[in-house]
Amino acid sequence: MVAAANAAAPDEVTRLELYRLMQACRVMEQRAYDLFMQNLVKGTSHLALGQEAIAAGFGAAMRHDDYTFCTYRGHNHTLVRGVSMTGILGELMGRECGLLSGKGGSMHLMDVEKGAMGSYAIIGSHMPIAAGAAWSAQYRGSGQVAVCFFGDGTTNIGAFHEAINFAAIWDLPVVFVCENNLYMEYTPISEVTAVDNPAADRASAYGLEPVVVDGNDADVMYAVAKAAIEKARSGGGPSLIEALTYRHGGHSRADPGKYRPDEEVAAWKERDPLKIYRARMLDDGIDETAIVAIEEEQAARVDKAEETARNSGPPPLEIAATDVWADGSSRWRN
Amino acid sequence: MAQLSYREAVSAGIAQEMRRDNSVVFIGEDIAAAGGVFKTTEGLLDEFGPLRVRDTPISEQAILGAVAGAAMTGLRPIAEIMFSDFFAVCWDIVVNQIAKTRFMSDGQCSFPLVIKSGNGGGARFGAQHSQSVENWAMAVPGLKVVAPSNAADLKGLLAASIRDPDPVLFFEQKSLYGTKCEVPEGEHVVPLGQAAVVREGTDVTIVALAAMVPRALKAAETLQSEHNISAEVVDVRCLVPLDTTTIFSSVSKTGRLVTVEENPRLCGWGAEVSSLVSEELFWDLDSPIVRVTTPHIPLPSADTLEDAVMPSSARIVENILKLAD
Numbered sequence: 001m002v003a004a005a006n007a008a009a010p011d012e013v014t015r016l017e018l019y020r021l022m023q024a025c026r027v028m029e030q031r032a033y034d035l036f037m038q039n040l041v042k043g044t045s046h047l048a049l050g051q052e053a054i055a056a057g058f059g060a061a062m063r064h065d066d067y068t069f070c071t072y073r074g075h076n077h078t079l080v081r082g083v084s085m086t087g088i089l090g091e092l093m094g095r096e097c098g099l100l101s102g103k104g105g106s107m108h109l110m111d112v113e114k115g116a117m118g119s120y121a122i123i124g125s126h127m128p129i130a131a132g133a134a135w136s137a138q139y140r141g142s143g144q145v146a147v148c149f150f151g152d153g154t155t156n157i158g159a160f161h162e163a164i165n166f167a168a169i170w171d172l173p174v175v176f177v178c179e180n181n182l183y184m185e186y187t188p189i190s191e192v193t194a195v196d197n198p199a200a201d202r203a204s205a206y207g208l209e210p211v212v213v214d215g216n217d218a219d220v221m222y223a224v225a226k227a228a229i230e231k232a233r234s235g236g237g238p239s240l241i242e243a244l245t246y247r248h249g250g251h252s253r254a255d256p257g258k259y260r261p262d263e264e265v266a267a268w269k270e271r272d273p274l275k276i277y278r279a280r281m282l283d284d285g286i287d288e289t290a291i292v293a294i295e296e297e298q299a300a301r302v303d304k305a306e307e308t309a310r311n312s313g314p315p316p317l318e319i320a321a322t323d324v325w326a327d328g329s330s331r332w333r334n
Numbered sequence: 335m336a337q338l339s340y341r342e343a344v345s346a347g348i349a350q351e352m353r354r355d356n357s358v359v360f361i362g363e364d365i366a367a368a369g370g371v372f373k374t375t376e377g378l379l380d381e382f383g384p385l386r387v388r389d390t391p392i393s394e395q396a397i398l399g400a401v402a403g404a405a406m407t408g409l410r411p412i413a414e415i416m417f418s419d420f421f422a423v424c425w426d427i428v429v430n431q432i433a434k435t436r437f438m439s440d441g442q443c444s445f446p447l448v449i450k451s452g453n454g455g456g457a458r459f460g461a462q463h464s465q466s467v468e469n470w471a472m473a474v475p476g477l478k479v480v481a482p483s484n485a486a487d488l489k490g491l492l493a494a495s496i497r498d499p500d501p502v503l504f505f506e507q508k509s510l511y512g513t514k515c516e517v518p519e520g521e522h523v524v525p526l527g528q529a530a531v532v533r534e535g536t537d538v539t540i541v542a543l544a545a546m547v548p549r550a551l552k553a554a555e556t557l558q559s560e561h562n563i564s565a566e567v568v569d570v571r572c573l574v575p576l577d578t579t580t581i582f583s584s585v586s587k588t589g590r591l592v593t594v595e596e597n598p599r600l601c602g603w604g605a606e607v608s609s610l611v612s613e614e615l616f617w618d619l620d621s622p623i624v625r626v627t628t629p630h631i632p633l634p635s636a637d638t639l640e641d642a643v644m645p646s647s648a649r650i651v652e653n654i655l656k657l658a659d
Contacts, residue, residue, distance in 0.1 A: 067407065104438040112442040117406060122430050128396040129431060132403020132411075139359065139385065140408060159426075162396035169391065323441035324476050326499035332475075333576045333610075334527060 021056035025076040027302040041092045046073040050248035053273035057221025067146040069130040072107035074119035081114040090309040097312035127163035134174035145232045146174040153184030155198040173232035199242035215243030216273040338517040343485040344374035347492030362414030394424035405447040418451040433476030456509030461632035466596040471503040472573040479573040481505040483547035490524030507544040527575035535566035538590040546594040553650035589620035599630040
């Protein structure tokens with residue numbers, strides 16, 4: 001049942017773009033980790049180190065006006081829409097230059113102008129919202145598609161089932177992407193799910209095709225993303241994609257991930273999406289100088305983003321009472 | 335002007351807005367082909383067609399998630415939650431997603447949506463189909479809360495709610511569906527955040543909401559005719575935004591406040607009004623504030639039991655007479 005996303009390998013330009021997106025995600029997430037260790041990022045953060053190929057594959061395949069919805073582990077999904085890395089790091093650090101002026105935080109990154117329609121912290125709740133954005137696009141005839149990212153744990157919550165059934169009956173242009181990293185927070189997903197493939201084995205319940213792919217292969221993710229998005233855009237309705245991947249770190253910063261066997265972690269790190277892709281590009285004759293240029297560019301980018309964020313002060317206190325309502329206020333009385 | 339029932343005013347208000355604005359769409363369970371389980375939405379499917387008026391599965395989280403996503407992306411959707419007790423099934427979408435996302439996004443998006451729902455008791459449906467839950471919504475920053483007491487206000491407030499750029503929870507009191515009054519036929523909009531003095535008086539202010547308004551008016555008549563007590567009745571109409579100006583103006587005139595709330599006792603909407611008045615109008619009060627509410631119980635199903643526990647005009651009169659002692 002593993003779909004070999006069979007399409008020709010993307011051209012060099014696309015490959016370099018995929019690598020650029022993954023590299024940007026990797027350096028940003030690593031920097032977020034470092035900043036947390038220096039107590040500059042407060043609260044918590046949920047890093048997606050190791051899962052970059054999924055965000056990158058879709059990021060490269062989407063139209064600029066398509067919609068994305070992601071979870072609290074959504075820094076990468078936000079970045080690949082062309083959102084400012086400074087804004088993201090600034091938001092994690094609670095600074096005035098933050099994407100949300102410090103009001104949302106790590107778990108709620110959003111940039112509507114770029115189609116990044118939010119990161120949501122209640123498991124599964126963004127799935128029907130993504131279906132709603134797709135319904136809106138369908139009603140308006142705009143051709144836009146909504147892509148919704150979530151984890152394996154989400155497949156057992158009610159909103160997952162309601163959203164997919166709803167999208168299926170109305171043929172909504174939404175692509176549901178399950179990033180199965182084998183662990184529902186601290187518990188192996190296999191221990192708490194009645195079927196083997198938490199997303200794909202539920203697809204037929206909603207009249208959808210079961211799709212399981214290698215989430216660490218950027219070429220596969222790009223191909224499967226393009227196919228699902230094109231299907232949705234042309235009126236073919238929703239898709240449910242299960243992409244197998246692995247997070248290098250724990251569920252959140254508070255979690256050292258001790259519940260995972262060392263051999264398992266080591267084996268997946270061998271299949272690091274960036275490592276695989278770099279080797280593949282060199283094998284296929286792409287010039288290493290182009291690859292190194294990307295690595296240096298993103299290294300400089302994250303340094304600049306960190307510096308700008310560090311130099312930004314805290315948000316003005318008055319901002320805490322703004323924008324509850326569309327008129328910019330929080331007034332509930334006269 | 336025409337005589338319309340409260341239930342007819344629902345489709346009148348929705349139709350008025352759907353005619354003038356193509357971005358208004360309406361979804362819910364049994365609202366289209368069947369015209370609504372309370373027959374509040376008959377005729378809408380015929381007039382506006384199946385792309386704008388759609389029946390959904392029994393999926394409250396999906397229904398509200400869908401209108402949230404649509405509202406963020408250019409539409410002005412209306413959703414129905416059949417019985418307001420069912421808000422508990424999808425409360426996450428209301429309070430964590432719809433109410434909070436504009437704020438968390440620092441104002442990047444807004445949610446111009448209306449969620450309308452059949453609220454309250456009196457129909458002998460039992461505890462899971464009879465609670466008044468507008469107080470749940472009042473407690474959540476980011477939600478506007480509307481509860482009309484008559485057909486004319488319903489049409490006008492529903493129109494205003496649909497035009498409002500923010501999320502509105504619109505509570506239709508089920509026990510009022512059969513009531514009728516004169517309703518303006520042309521474009522009718524009643525702005526949110528305006529309470530109405532529906533009976534003038536001098537001795538006591540009765541602040542009431544929705545189905546409690548007619549009971550307060552009946553109590554006021556009894557108080558006048560049998561006890562020579564002049565009661566002013568204020569119909570709150572909107573809990574959020576709250577018209578404190580009108581309420582305060584009345585209480586500072588009469589010196590006495592009684593609230594009449596269908597909610598169970600604890601944290602009913604009147605608790606907040608009482609708190610505001612006692613804090614800001616303390617020196618204008620001639621007697622303690624009294625709240626007339628349903629006791630803190632789920633609603634019983636038997637007709638005699640339900641009638642006994644919901645605030646009645648007799649109980650309102652009794653409470654005010656105690657104040658007068």
